[in-house]
Amino acid sequence: MVFHLLYSTYQLEKHGVITLDPFYFIALIVLLPFVMTLAVPFAYKLMKEKVGWFAAAIAAVCFLLIASMVPSIMDGNNPAGAVSWIPSLSVNLAFYADGLAVLLGLIVSFIGILILSYSNKYLSKDEDLVRYYQYLLVFMGSMFGVAFSDNLIQLFIFWELTSISSFMLIGYYRKTKESIYGATKALLITGGAGLFMFVGFMCLFAITGTYGISEMLTNPEMLAAIKESPLFTITLILILIGALAKSAQGPFFIWLPNAMEAPTPVSAFLHSATMVKAGVFLVARLHPMFSGTTDWFVLVAGLGLITMIGAGFLALKQTDLKAILAFSTISQLAYLMTMFGFTTYAEPGIGVSAAVFHLLNHATFKACLFLLVGIIAHELHTRDIRKMGGLRKEMPITFVLMVIAAAAMAGIPPLNGYLSKELFYESSVHMAEALGGGIAYLIPVLAVIGGVLTFAYSFRLILKIFTGKRTEDPDVPKHVHDPSWVMLAPPAILAVLIVVIGLVPTPFVEALVQPAVNAILPGAEHLHVALWHGITPAFIMTIITFALGILLYTQYDRIAAWQVRFNEKHPKISLNYVYNTMVDNAFRFGATFGRMLQKGSPRRYVGIMLAFIIFMVAIPLGFALATGQPIFSTNLIFKIAISEMILFILIVLAAWGASVLPRYVPMILASSALGFFVALLYAYLKAPDLAMTQLCVETLSTIMFLLVIMKLRTKEAIRPETNKVRLRNAFIALCAASALFLLLMGADLFPAFESFSHYFMDKGVELTGGKNIVNVIVVDFRGYDTIGEISVLSIAALAIYNLIQSRTKKDGVSVDADADAASKTAVPGNFVPSCPIPGAPVGGNQVLGHVPCEDVTIHQNGDKPTMSVDEKSVNSHLDEGFSNTIREEKK
Amino acid sequence: MxxxxxxxxxxxxxxxxxxxxxxxxxxxxxxxxxxxxxxxxxxxxxxxxxxxxxxxxxxxxxxxxxxxxxxxxxxxxxxxxxxxxxxxxxxxxxxxxxxxxxxxxxxxxxxxxxxxxxxxxxxxxxxxxxxxxxxxxxxxxxxxxxxxxxxxxxxxLGESEDFSLKPKAPVKTGATNVTADITANMTANTAANTVANTEEFK
Known part of the structure; x- marks a missing residue:
C-alpha cells in the first residue's frame, strides 16, 4: 500500500492529476496532512514563527487537489476505490468522492488555508507553535477522512479523530482551568455520543450486512430493507445521537460554548465552519437511508426547530463575543438540520438544496465573524461586549467586514445569507402545505422566530461594538487600530466571497451545491437561486423578520436581563447543571470505589483476587451440586513417579517457607527457591524453553526483590497481624486452593476444544523454517502478540521509573530534612513509603502522609531512638496526604 | 558478597x-x-x-x-x-x-x-x-x-548492621532459626572482608 502510494505520487508529478487511480488520489488527500504533521518540527526549525505558512501551504495543496475533482464530479462521476482491511468483517479502507464529500472537503481546506495563515499573527512567538499546527493538520486530515470515507467503521475512526484533535485544541492552553473543563466536556459529550453512533452503525450492518456507505446508498433493496427493519427507529436514534452531539444540537449543545476556550482561529475553524458540520454532514450522508419517514421528520426537523429557537434565545444574554457566536452557530446548524428534516414528504429537493447551500454560506460568514472577533479580542484584550463601543473610527476595515458578515448572518440582501434564508423560509412553507396546513403552519412561524432572533444578535454585534460611545474601561486600551494585513486578509477574502455568492450565486450553485444535492437526493429538482423571485410567501416572511427583528432589538437589554435573573433564581434548571452533577458524581463514585479497592496493601489485592477465583468456582460448583451433576471426572488416573513426588514435596516446602518465614530476606529466598524448583519441574517435564526462561527470570526477580526490600529498609518483623487476621488469611488461601483443585479435577468433564497445536507442529518448519516450535510460535505465528508484550514491558519499565522518581523526590526531602530520626523510622507491615515525623521540619515539598502525634511512639533502644507508628493511623492519613499532594501538583 | x-x-x-x-x-x-x-x-x-x-x-x-x-x-x-x-x-x-x-x-x-x-x-x-x-x-x-x-x-546478604533488631513477633523454631543463624554468621564473617576488599578494588 505504501509502495503504491509512493508510486502514485510519482505518477502525479509525471502525468498530472487526472491519470491517478482514484483510490490513491483520495488517499493522498486524506493522508497528506497526517504525514506532513511529522514535517512541522523541521519546518519550525527553518521558519520559526512563520511556520503557519507551511501548514497553510499544505492546506492549499489539498484544496487544489480536491478542486481538481470538481469538473468530473459535475459530470456525474464519483471516483471511488478500496483496499481490503478486514474483509471478513466487511471493514475496508475505502474512499469515495461525491458532490457532498467534495463540498465539505473544499470548505475544510479553504477555511483551513485562511485560518492557518491568520494564525501566523494571532499566536505569539513564545507559544508552542509546533503542537498547535500539528493538531490543526491532524484535524484537517481527519475531516477529509470523514468526508471521503466509504466505510462506516473507517468513518467512525476519522470521526473520533476529529473529536480527539478538537479536545487537544480546546485544551491548547493547558494551564487554565476553563480550557481543561471545556476540553473534557467536549470530549466526553462528542466522544461518548460517538459510541452510540458506533452501535448505530453496527445496527446498520446487522440490517444490510455491509459497512460500505456507497454500497448501501446505491442499492435500492438495502434502502428499502433499512426502512422496513424493526431496528429502524433505534438505529436512527443511535446514529442521530452521535451526529447531534457533534453538531451541538438538542440537549448536547452545552459543550460548544465551553469549547470557546480554544484560541480564536481554532474556534473559527473547528467550532463554527468545519467540525461541527460533521454531524450535519452525517445526517446528509445517511439521508437516503432514513428520510421519507415520520421518525426522520420528527427527530431531525423537530429537534432542529427547538434547538434553533432555544439557542437563538440564549444567545441574547451572552456577554462574551465568542459565546454569542457559539450560540449563533448552534442555532444556524439547527437551520441545517431542520432543512434536512424537511425533505420527508413533499417537494423533495428544496429542503436539501437549501440546506446544502446554507452549509456553504454559513461556513463563509461564520468563519469570517470568528476571525473578526479574534481581531477585536486581540486588539482590545477583552471579549466582553459590554466594554466595547464606538470602534468604527479606529478600526474602519474591521467595521466594514463585520457589517458584511453579520448582515449575511441576519439575512440582509444582497448577501449570500439572504439567499439561503429565503430558501429556508420557502421550504418551511412547502413543508407546512405538504403536511396539510392548519397547525402545520406553526413551522413557518417558528422559522420566522428563529430568523428574528438571528437578526437581533447579528445587529448587536455591529451596533454594540462599533457604534455608540467609546467606553472608558481600564482593561481596554485607549487607542486601537486595524491589525496587519496577515490578520485582515482572511476575513476580507471571506467577506468578498459572501458578496460574490450573494450577487452571482449561479456558478457556485452549479459547481458545488447541485452535485452535493444530487449525491444526497438523486432526482432532486434543479436549484434556481436568484435575488428576486417576486412577492412570494418567503419574501413576505423576510419582511416580517426584519420588522420584528428591529422591534426585538429595541427590547434586547430587557430580555437579556430577564434571562440572567431567571438563571440566578433557578440555577438548577440548566443542562450544564445536569452535566456537572453527572460528571461530579461519576468522579466521586470512582474515587469511593477506588478507595475501597486500593488500600495500598498488596496482600489485600491478592485477597480480593483469590476471593474472586473462589466466587467464580463456587457458583458452577453449587449449581452442579444442586442439580446432582458430577463434579469430578471419574476416569482420572493418578500416577506420580517417586522423583516427581520429591520435587513436589520440595515445592510445597518452599511455598510453606515463603509464607511462614518471619523476615523479608529469608522469605524472598524461599520464594525464589520455589521458582527454581518449578523450573526444575519444567525441565523434568521436557520443556527446556520454559525451564530456561523460568530460571533466568527467577534469578533476576530475586535480585530485584532483594534490592527493593533493602531500599525500603523495612527490617521490622513482617507479621504484625493478630491471630484473627491470620485465620482469615489462611481460610482464604485454603478456599482458593481447593477451588483451583476442584477446577482442575473437573476440567476433564467438559469436551476440550480442538487443539490447534498440531497445526504449528506440522507447518512450523515448512512455513517458517524454524525447528523450535516454541520460538516459532512466539516470533512468527503469534508475532502480533509478542509485539504487544514487549510494548507492555516497555510501558512497565517507564511506570516503574515514574514510581521510583516520584518516591525519591518526596522521600528525599523528608530524609534530608530530618536525617537522624526519619531514616531510622520503620513502619510495620506493608506500608513502606517513609512518613515524616510530626514536629520535625519538612522541606518545601509535602510528603506522602502525616500522622498525628498521639499515634507515634518512641522507643529508646540503646543509644538510637526509634519510632513506631500506629499502622491504622498511617493508613487513614495516607489517602488524605496523598490527595493533598496531587492537588498541589495540579495547581 | x-x-x-x-x-x-x-x-x-x-x-x-x-x-x-x-x-x-x-x-x-x-x-x-x-x-x-x-x-x-x-x-x-x-x-x-x-x-x-x-x-x-x-x-x-x-x-x-x-x-x-x-x-x-x-x-x-x-x-x-x-x-x-x-x-x-x-x-x-x-x-x-x-x-x-x-x-x-x-x-x-x-x-x-x-x-x-x-x-x-x-x-x-x-x-x-x-x-x-x-x-x-x-x-x-x-x-x-x-x-x-x-x-x-x-x-x-543481610550484612547491614542493624539486622539484629528483634522482630516483634517471636521467632519460630525450626527452619526459620537455621536461616537466621546462617545469615547472622555470614554477617559476622564477611563484614570485615567486605570493607577491606572494596577499598582494594576502588
Missing amino acids: STVIVKTMARAVLIVAILFSIYLLLNGANVPGGGFVGGVLFVCAIALVYVAYGMKYINNRLKPDYLSWVAYGLLFASITAIAPMIVNHNYFRSAFTHYHLEIFGIHIGEIELLSSMFFDIGVYFTVIGALLFILTNIASDKIKETDESESDRADL
Missing part, C-alpha cells in the same frame, strides 16, 4: 553468559532459546556484575541510556513486522532461506536466515533495555545518603 572470588568469577561468567545469551538469541529458531530468554540472561549477567562491583562500575562501562535500547528494540521489531507490507505482503509475513557454506569446495555447514530472527533481535534489545532500566533505577534510587553501592550490596 564483594569477595575476590566473586569479583573474579563475575568477570569470567559475564563473558560466558553474554556469549551464551547471543547464542540463545541467534539459535532460538532451532534449539531452545530465543530473544526473550537471551535478553533476560544478559541482564542476569549484568546483575551479577552489579552484585560484585556496584552500579558505578556498570555505568562507567555501559552507556546508561537503556531507555533508548527499548525504543530501538521496539522500532526494530515494528519495522520487521511492517517491512513485508512494502513489498505487498501481509503484516508480519515471514520468510527464510538457507545458505550452504563452502570453503574451497568443501561443504562445511549450512546457515539458515530467518526474517523472524530480526524480529527476535528487536525483542532481545527491548527486553535488555527494559530490564536494565528497571534494575538500574531501583539500584540507584537515592534514598540514603551513605555511599549507596557499597551498603546496598552489604544489605543484599
Whole structure:
C-alpha cells in the first residue's frame, strides 16, 4: 500500500492529476496532512514563527487537489476505490468522492488555508507553535477522512479523530482551568455520543450486512430493507445521537460554548465552519437511508426547530463575543438540520438544496465573524461586549467586514445569507402545505422566530461594538487600530466571497451545491437561486423578520436581563447543571470505589483476587451440586513417579517457607527457591524453553526483590497481624486452593476444544523454517502478540521509573530534612513509603502522609531512638496526604 | 558478597553468559532459546556484575541510556513486522532461506536466515533495555545518603548492621532459626572482608 502510494505520487508529478487511480488520489488527500504533521518540527526549525505558512501551504495543496475533482464530479462521476482491511468483517479502507464529500472537503481546506495563515499573527512567538499546527493538520486530515470515507467503521475512526484533535485544541492552553473543563466536556459529550453512533452503525450492518456507505446508498433493496427493519427507529436514534452531539444540537449543545476556550482561529475553524458540520454532514450522508419517514421528520426537523429557537434565545444574554457566536452557530446548524428534516414528504429537493447551500454560506460568514472577533479580542484584550463601543473610527476595515458578515448572518440582501434564508423560509412553507396546513403552519412561524432572533444578535454585534460611545474601561486600551494585513486578509477574502455568492450565486450553485444535492437526493429538482423571485410567501416572511427583528432589538437589554435573573433564581434548571452533577458524581463514585479497592496493601489485592477465583468456582460448583451433576471426572488416573513426588514435596516446602518465614530476606529466598524448583519441574517435564526462561527470570526477580526490600529498609518483623487476621488469611488461601483443585479435577468433564497445536507442529518448519516450535510460535505465528508484550514491558519499565522518581523526590526531602530520626523510622507491615515525623521540619515539598502525634511512639533502644507508628493511623492519613499532594501538583 | 572470588568469577561468567545469551538469541529458531530468554540472561549477567562491583562500575562501562535500547528494540521489531507490507505482503509475513557454506569446495555447514530472527533481535534489545532500566533505577534510587553501592550490596546478604533488631513477633523454631543463624554468621564473617576488599578494588 505504501509502495503504491509512493508510486502514485510519482505518477502525479509525471502525468498530472487526472491519470491517478482514484483510490490513491483520495488517499493522498486524506493522508497528506497526517504525514506532513511529522514535517512541522523541521519546518519550525527553518521558519520559526512563520511556520503557519507551511501548514497553510499544505492546506492549499489539498484544496487544489480536491478542486481538481470538481469538473468530473459535475459530470456525474464519483471516483471511488478500496483496499481490503478486514474483509471478513466487511471493514475496508475505502474512499469515495461525491458532490457532498467534495463540498465539505473544499470548505475544510479553504477555511483551513485562511485560518492557518491568520494564525501566523494571532499566536505569539513564545507559544508552542509546533503542537498547535500539528493538531490543526491532524484535524484537517481527519475531516477529509470523514468526508471521503466509504466505510462506516473507517468513518467512525476519522470521526473520533476529529473529536480527539478538537479536545487537544480546546485544551491548547493547558494551564487554565476553563480550557481543561471545556476540553473534557467536549470530549466526553462528542466522544461518548460517538459510541452510540458506533452501535448505530453496527445496527446498520446487522440490517444490510455491509459497512460500505456507497454500497448501501446505491442499492435500492438495502434502502428499502433499512426502512422496513424493526431496528429502524433505534438505529436512527443511535446514529442521530452521535451526529447531534457533534453538531451541538438538542440537549448536547452545552459543550460548544465551553469549547470557546480554544484560541480564536481554532474556534473559527473547528467550532463554527468545519467540525461541527460533521454531524450535519452525517445526517446528509445517511439521508437516503432514513428520510421519507415520520421518525426522520420528527427527530431531525423537530429537534432542529427547538434547538434553533432555544439557542437563538440564549444567545441574547451572552456577554462574551465568542459565546454569542457559539450560540449563533448552534442555532444556524439547527437551520441545517431542520432543512434536512424537511425533505420527508413533499417537494423533495428544496429542503436539501437549501440546506446544502446554507452549509456553504454559513461556513463563509461564520468563519469570517470568528476571525473578526479574534481581531477585536486581540486588539482590545477583552471579549466582553459590554466594554466595547464606538470602534468604527479606529478600526474602519474591521467595521466594514463585520457589517458584511453579520448582515449575511441576519439575512440582509444582497448577501449570500439572504439567499439561503429565503430558501429556508420557502421550504418551511412547502413543508407546512405538504403536511396539510392548519397547525402545520406553526413551522413557518417558528422559522420566522428563529430568523428574528438571528437578526437581533447579528445587529448587536455591529451596533454594540462599533457604534455608540467609546467606553472608558481600564482593561481596554485607549487607542486601537486595524491589525496587519496577515490578520485582515482572511476575513476580507471571506467577506468578498459572501458578496460574490450573494450577487452571482449561479456558478457556485452549479459547481458545488447541485452535485452535493444530487449525491444526497438523486432526482432532486434543479436549484434556481436568484435575488428576486417576486412577492412570494418567503419574501413576505423576510419582511416580517426584519420588522420584528428591529422591534426585538429595541427590547434586547430587557430580555437579556430577564434571562440572567431567571438563571440566578433557578440555577438548577440548566443542562450544564445536569452535566456537572453527572460528571461530579461519576468522579466521586470512582474515587469511593477506588478507595475501597486500593488500600495500598498488596496482600489485600491478592485477597480480593483469590476471593474472586473462589466466587467464580463456587457458583458452577453449587449449581452442579444442586442439580446432582458430577463434579469430578471419574476416569482420572493418578500416577506420580517417586522423583516427581520429591520435587513436589520440595515445592510445597518452599511455598510453606515463603509464607511462614518471619523476615523479608529469608522469605524472598524461599520464594525464589520455589521458582527454581518449578523450573526444575519444567525441565523434568521436557520443556527446556520454559525451564530456561523460568530460571533466568527467577534469578533476576530475586535480585530485584532483594534490592527493593533493602531500599525500603523495612527490617521490622513482617507479621504484625493478630491471630484473627491470620485465620482469615489462611481460610482464604485454603478456599482458593481447593477451588483451583476442584477446577482442575473437573476440567476433564467438559469436551476440550480442538487443539490447534498440531497445526504449528506440522507447518512450523515448512512455513517458517524454524525447528523450535516454541520460538516459532512466539516470533512468527503469534508475532502480533509478542509485539504487544514487549510494548507492555516497555510501558512497565517507564511506570516503574515514574514510581521510583516520584518516591525519591518526596522521600528525599523528608530524609534530608530530618536525617537522624526519619531514616531510622520503620513502619510495620506493608506500608513502606517513609512518613515524616510530626514536629520535625519538612522541606518545601509535602510528603506522602502525616500522622498525628498521639499515634507515634518512641522507643529508646540503646543509644538510637526509634519510632513506631500506629499502622491504622498511617493508613487513614495516607489517602488524605496523598490527595493533598496531587492537588498541589495540579495547581 | 564483594569477595575476590566473586569479583573474579563475575568477570569470567559475564563473558560466558553474554556469549551464551547471543547464542540463545541467534539459535532460538532451532534449539531452545530465543530473544526473550537471551535478553533476560544478559541482564542476569549484568546483575551479577552489579552484585560484585556496584552500579558505578556498570555505568562507567555501559552507556546508561537503556531507555533508548527499548525504543530501538521496539522500532526494530515494528519495522520487521511492517517491512513485508512494502513489498505487498501481509503484516508480519515471514520468510527464510538457507545458505550452504563452502570453503574451497568443501561443504562445511549450512546457515539458515530467518526474517523472524530480526524480529527476535528487536525483542532481545527491548527486553535488555527494559530490564536494565528497571534494575538500574531501583539500584540507584537515592534514598540514603551513605555511599549507596557499597551498603546496598552489604544489605543484599543481610550484612547491614542493624539486622539484629528483634522482630516483634517471636521467632519460630525450626527452619526459620537455621536461616537466621546462617545469615547472622555470614554477617559476622564477611563484614570485615567486605570493607577491606572494596577499598582494594576502588
